[in-house]
Amino acid sequence: MINAVHPALVFMAGALLIPLLKGKAKSAYMLLLPILSFMNLLQIPAGSHWVIGFLEYNLTLCKIDRLSMVFGYIFHIISFIAILYAINVKDDGQHVAAVLYSGAALGVVYAGDLFTLFIFWEIMAVTATYLIWARRTKASSSAGMRYLMVHLFGGLCLLVGIILQLHNTGSVEFGHIDLDGLASVLIFIGFGINCAWPGFHSWLTDAYPEATITGTVFLSAFTTKCAVYALARGFAGTEILIWIGAAMAAFPIFYAVIENDLRRVLSYSLINQVGFMVVGIGIGTELGINGAVAHAFADILFKGLLFMAMGAVMHQTGKINCTDLGGLYKSMPVTAIFCVIGAASISAFPLFSAFATKSMVMDATAKDHLTVIWFILLFASAGVFHHAGIKIPFFAFFSHDSGIRTKEAPLNMLLAMGIAAFLCIFIGSFPGYLYRILPYPVDYAPYTAPHVMAQLQLLFFSALAFTLLMLSGIYPAEIRAINIDADWAYRKGSKAFMWLLTNPMSKFGAWISRTVFDVIPSALGWASRNPVAILKIASDSLLLKFAVPEKRDEIRRRIQREKEIYPGDIIRHWPIGTRVLWAILFFLAYLLVNYLSGVKQ
Amino acid sequence: MNDDHINTHEELRELKHDPVPGYRPVFYVIMTIASLYLAFIIFKTL
Numbered sequence: 028m029i030n031a032v033h034p035a036l037v038f039m040a041g042a043l044l045i046p047l048l049k050g051k052a053k054s055a056y057m058l059l060l061p062i063l064s065f066m067n068l069l070q071i072p073a074g075s076h077w078v079i080g081f082l083e084y085n086l087t088l089c090k091i092d093r094l095s096m097v098f099g100y101i102f103h104i105i106s107f108i109a110i111l112y113a114i115n116v117k118d119d120g121q122h123v124a125a126v127l128y129s130g131a132a133l134g135v136v137y138a139g140d141l142f143t144l145f146i147f148w149e150i151m152a153v154t155a156t157y158l159i160w161a162r163r164t165k166a167s168s169s170a171g172m173r174y175l176m177v178h179l180f181g182g183l184c185l186l187v188g189i190i191l192q193l194h195n196t197g198s199v200e201f202g203h204i205d206l207d208g209l210a211s212v213l214i215f216i217g218f219g220i221n222c223a224w225p226g227f228h229s230w231l232t233d234a235y236p237e238a239t240i241t242g243t244v245f246l247s248a249f250t251t252k253c254a255v256y257a258l259a260r261g262f263a264g265t266e267i268l269i270w271i272g273a274a275m276a277a278f279p280i281f282y283a284v285i286e287n288d289l290r291r292v293l294s295y296s297l298i299n300q301v302g303f304m305v306v307g308i309g310i311g312t313e314l315g316i317n318g319a320v321a322h323a324f325a326d327i328l329f330k331g332l333l334f335m336a337m338g339a340v341m342h343q344t345g346k347i348n349c350t351d352l353g354g355l356y357k358s359m360p361v362t363a364i365f366c367v368i369g370a371a372s373i374s375a376f377p378l379f380s381a382f383a384t385k386s387m388v389m390d391a392t393a394k395d396h397l398t399v400i401w402f403i404l405l406f407a408s409a410g411v412f413h414h415a416g417i418k419i420p421f422f423a424f425f426s427h428d429s430g431i432r433t434k435e436a437p438l439n440m441l442l443a444m445g446i447a448a449f450l451c452i453f454i455g456s457f458p459g460y461l462y463r464i465l466p467y468p469v470d471y472a473p474y475t476a477p478h479v480m481a482q483l484q485l486l487f488f489s490a491l492a493f494t495l496l497m498l499s500g501i502y503p504a505e506i507r508a509i510n511i512d513a514d515w516a517y518r519k520g521s522k523a524f525m526w527l528l529t530n531p532m533s534k535f536g537a538w539i540s541r542t543v544f545d546v547i548p549s550a551l552g553w554a555s556r557n558p559v560a561i562l563k564i565a566s567d568s569l570l571l572k573f574a575v576p577e578k579r580d581e582i583r584r585r586i587q588r589e590k591e592i593y594p595g596d597i598i599r600h601w602p603i604g605t606r607v608l609w610a611i612l613f614f615l616a617y618l619l620v621n622y623l624s625g626v627k628q
Numbered sequence: 629m630n631d632d633h634i635n636t637h638e639e640l641r642e643l644k645h646d647p648v649p650g651y652r653p654v655f656y657v658i659m660t661i662a663s664l665y666l667a668f669i670i671f672k673t674l
Contacts, residue, residue, distance in 0.1 A: 350640040398673055427643065488662070499655040500647025507641050 031071045033089055034099060034137050035147065037064035038106070038130025045126065046119040054114045060126060061107040064133070068099055075139050084199050087139025093466040094320065098136040098256050100464065101324045102129065104450070105248040105331055112335055112443035113241035121161045125245045128154035132249040136256050140199040141189040141214075144257070148185065148221075152178035155250060158242030159234050170237035173517065177220060177230040185217030204261045215262060222254035222305065223298045225274045229514040231298060232282070236290040236347075240338035243290060247297060247334050248327045255304045255323050264311025272309055273403040275302030280410030282512055287348045287505045289337050289419055293330065296373065296415040299407060300326045306404065307388040310395055313467035318387030320465055325372070325380035325454055332369035332447040333419060336362055339436035339444070340423050346431070349418075349505035354428030362436050363424040365444040372451040374416030375408065375482060380451045382482060383458035383473045390471065409489040416486075417493050422505065557594035564589050 041060045048056050073096075077088035091099075106129040113125065131154060134147030152175065159171035191210035193199055204211045216227075223231045231251070235243050262268060279295035279302075286292045300322070307319030339362045340355060341347045356363040368379070375381035385408070392401045435441065454461050462469035496502040511518060554561045564586060571582045589595075 350643045402670065422643075491658070495651065495655040495658060497645050498648045498651035500645055500652070501655065502645045504645060505643040 029071055029076060031067045033077055033134075034064065034068050034071065035130040035134035037067050038126050038133060042123045042126035042130065045122045057110050057114065057122060057126070058107065061103050061110065061129075064106075064130075065100075065103040068103070078139075081142070084142075084193075085140075086143055086199065088143050089137045090139030090201075091137065093464070094256070094260060094316075095136045097320050097324060097464055097466065098252065099133060101252075101327050102132055102136065102249070105327050108331060108335075108443045108446050109241065109244045109248065111446070112244055112338075112440055114439045115437060116239075116241055118161060121158065121239060121242060124154045124157040124161065125242065128158065128245055128249060132253050135253045138201060141192065141201050142199050144201055145182070145185055145189055148253070149182050151250060151253065152182060155246055158246060159238040161242060162237060162239045164237070167237040167239075170234045174230050174234040177227075181217050181220030181227075184213045184220070188213030188215075188217055201260060203263065206262065206265050206267070215265075218254050218257045218261070219271070221250055222258060222301060223251055223275070224271055224305075225278055226513055228275075228279075228298050229512055229516075232291055232294040232512060233514055235294045235297070236288050240342050244331050244334050244338065247293075247330050251297065251301050252323050252327060255301060255308070255319065258305065259308050259316055259319060263308055263316055265309060268305050268309030269397065269400055270309075272302045272305030272307075273400050273407075275299065275305055276407035277302070277403050277410070280407065280414060282510060283410075283414035284418070285503050285506075285510055287350055287507055289347050289349060289352070289423060290334065290341070292414055292418060293333050293337060296333075296411060297326075297330055299411055299415075300330065300373065302407065303385055303388045303404065306400060307391055310388075310391045310397070312391055312395065314387060314394065314471065315391035317462075317465045317467050317469055317471070318384065318389075318391050321384040321387055321458075321461055322381065324461060325384040325451070328447050328450050328454070329369045329372035329380055332365060332444055332451060333373065333415065335440065335444045335447065336366035336369060337419070337423065339440050342440070343433040343436055344431050348507060349422040349426075350507050352423050352429055352431070353426040354424070355431065355433070356424040358431070358433045359424070359435050361441055362444065363420065365441075365448045366420045366424065368448040368451055370416045370420050372455065374412040374486060376486060377455070377474070377479050377482060378452065379455040382455050383461070384454070386473050386478060386482070387471055405485070409485055409492075412486055412489040413493055417490065560589060560593055560595055564593075 038060060041056075041063075045053065045057060071089065071091055073091045073093075075087045075090045079086050079088065106126075109125065109129075113122070116122065128151060131147045131150035135144055135151065138144035138147060156171050156175040156178075159167055159174055161167075188210050189199070191208075192204070192214065195208065195210055204214060206212065206215055220227045220230075235246055238246055258265075258268065276299050279299045283292045283295035283299070286295065304319040304322050304326070307315040307317075307322070309315075337347060340352065340359065343359060344352070344355070346352055372379040372381055375385050389401065389404055389408075392404060436444075458473055462471070493502070509518075567582055567586045567589065571579060571586065574582055
């Protein structure tokens with residue numbers, strides 16, 4: 028007998044009570060939710076729980092093992108931090124959506140079967156969309172709709188894959204899935220869309236910068252990490268993931284460097300970091316999986332911290348573009364320090380979190396002799412320092428003085444950032460605590476002289492490159508513009524599609540409509556006035572084509588006359604005997620068909 | 629939280645990074661050396 032409820036239930040049921048409370052009671056209640064949920068989680072032993080029958084299948088609503096527990100821990104931590112950050116928001120809808128979203132994410136990581144996973148997966152999509160729409164701007168409205176469409180498509184792939192998988196195997200249990208058929212490929216793609224694989228990624232860089240300030244903090248934590256969890260659970264060791272992950276780690280760097288919107292820079296950076304995790308999952312060794320999971324844990328904290336810092340800047344100044352910001356360290360020194368801690372963490376400085384986690388993935392590639400992948404990840408590591416480690420704090424807080432003078436962010440925001448910053452340093456300084464909760468036993472020491480030296484070299488030369496690029500004037504200018512990425516498909520492609528619909532397709536449709544509903548019925552109506560005369564005109568017209576030249580004038584005159592007198596006197600030309608003849612002919616035809624069908628039988 | 633503050637400060641269309649005289653040759657020299665060194669490492673590794 029378990030004295031607990033399902034891990035998602037505290038959040039999901041608790042969210043519904045939020046609008047009923049007011050003032051400090053509401054704040055206290057919201058902060059209490061993740062704490063209560065965490066205490067509830069600790070009461071549930073490892074194994075499968077809440078197994079219910081559905082049709083002839085068993086659905087396992089909760090399956091607890093070491094992999095799901097790591098994600099459970101970090102989801103509770105970031106929920107607490109993000110709720111604290113958002114506590115002053117005066118929009119109950121946002122609070123309810125954010126807490127439901129957190130609960131659904133827990134539902135995903137504790138789902139023991141694919142159907143349960145799918146249900147929570149879709150709740151995440153809907154609640155996340157609300158967090159984008161809640162900003163209530165035209166851009167957020169459009170981005171939210173695109174986000175919803177992409178995720179519904181991903182959900183559809185997942186659902187069809189699950190149904191086919193059920194048909195093939197007779198089981199809905201969520202375990203390792205071999206990538207060997209349509210069912211598994213569809214599930215794989217369903218997870219990949221949420222993971223922001225290259226080509227499927229533009230929903231992330233499109234929607235996250237348009238969400239509310241606090242909503243983005245929640246969004247950055249859950250959707251992609253749930254996909255990472257699902258891939259680790261279902262497709263660990265699938266080789267193609269190594270290449271997908273490497274591409275994810277590398278390509279966003281180029282976009283992030285030229286991007287003007289700092290929250291969009293962080294969105295590209297998010298894809299870059301998830302790339303490292305996907306590589307680790309693709310390798311599939313114990314070190315690779317541990318590295319992927321540990322890096323997901325660390326990434327949720329430092330990426331959340333960076334989004335919170337940029338959110339604080341946006342909250343205080345109303346601006347987020349490099350072209351508008353600069354010199355804010357004078358007005359917002361504490362936020363600047365937290366931002367630098369987040370930047371150092373994502374860049375994997377020694378004593379900061381990613382140093383102890385990202386290096387596990389790098390080491391896993393080295394141990395598997397994946398030299399090309401290792402070089403790509405090394406390039407990506409330098410790139411992330413460039414765009415997230417330097418660009419974010421530099422353009423927001425230093426660089427040119429924009430002249431903006433404001434106040435420091437509110438206390439709750441600073442506290443939330445402070446907790447995240449503390450955890451980033453704690454994990455980097457004492458990684459053993461994180462290593463202890465990873466899915467497999469850890470035999471990895473990050474603080475070796477070669478590793479520290481190599482990492483410092485990488486960071487030093489990256490900083491040198493940035494400095495020289497700036498001083499030599501080669502560094503690309505920050506421009507207020509939209510950089511087209513894979514979103515070309517809907518930004519340009521959809522316009523071309525709409526032109527196709529409104530021009531040639533529309534004209535073709537009008538022609539079909541006119542022909543089917545106007546020309547043909549009126550022609551039939553006209554012909555039905557005297558079908559025999561029509562047949563006679565038709566036969567004379569045919570005859571005209573084949574007639575000898577001397578007969579043609581006569582036939583033409585006859586046709587002309589027939590048209591003039593049309594419909595004419597029907598009865599006069601057709602005595603009753605002719606009609607009887609027609610009836611006999613039809614009757615004979617009927618008998619013939621009937622006889623032939625009888626012969627066949 | 630309202631992020632729609634109106635800020636009266638001038639908003640740039642483009643934030644250029646003007647070169648500091650003398651640094652461009654330094655950049656090219658270092659880039660050349662670094663590229664050759666990297667190529668050497670990759671050649672030795674693969």
